[in-house]
Structures are given as structure tokens and as C-alpha cells.
Amino acid sequence: MHFNGDVDPQGMRPELILVFGVVSSFDTEVGVSAIVNGRHSEKSLNYTGAAIDLDAGGPQDNLFLSTHLIIRLPEVFDVVNHGTHVHVEYQPKLSDRA
Numbered sequence: 001m002h003f004n005g006d007v008d009p010q011g012m013r014p015e016l017i018l019v020f021g022v023v024s025s026f027d028t029e030v031g032v033s034a035i036v037n038g039r040h041s042e043k044s045l046n047y048t049g050a051a052i053d054l055d056a057g058g059p060q061d062n063l064f065l066s067t068h069l070i071i072r073l074p075e076v077f078d079v080v081n082h083g084t085h086v087h088v089e090y091q092p093k094l095s096d097r098a
């Protein structure tokens with residue numbers, strides 16, 4: 001795993017560290033392309049530090065990576081494969097809380 005040069009972790013929610021651990025167990029080298037930096041859709045959780053963007057190198061690798069993450073991460077994380085990158089956000093629902 002590596003971080004692109006302009007990646008800014010300031011304000012990143014500490015829960016996302018779990019994602020880095022799971023990414024490290026993926027066979028293919030993965031780049032972290034965005035945390036709070038970069039351009040995202042208007043309501044993107046990237047801006048609140050609750051999401052990260054990952055790139056395993058191409059659409060096929062990103063599909064495998066998103067499957068790997070969905071299987072291993074707890075359900076409070078949403079994983080969305082955008083093809084060009086995999087978006088992972090920490091988004092606990094109220095119904096997840098006992």
C-alpha cells in the first residue's frame with residue numbers, strides 16, 4: 001500500500017485505520033488516492049474525513065479489491081466500486097446501534 005503525494009489525512013476519522021489493515025492483506029499493491037483532498041461529489045463523506053479512495057491499478061483489480069473489502073470489513077463501512085477507484089466510507093446507521 002502506498003499514498004499518493006497529495007493525500008491529506010488531517011481530520012480523517014480514526015475508524016478508517018481498520019480499512020488500511022484490510023487493504024494490506026490484499027495481494028495487489030493498492031494506492032490511497034484521496035482522503036480529505038481531491039474533488040468529490042457535493043455530499044461526499046471524503047470532505048468530513050469519513051471516506052477514503054483507493055486504486056488497485058485498474059477496473060478488474062478494483063473489482064477484486066472491493067469484494068475483498070466487503071467480505072472483511074464490518075458492516076459500518078460502505079464500499080462502492082467506481083471502476084476508476086474504490087470508495088470506502090465509515091457510515092454507521094442508527095439501526096446498527098443497539
Ligand SMILES: [Zn+2]
Nearest residue numbers: 046052053087
Ligand atoms: Zn470517494
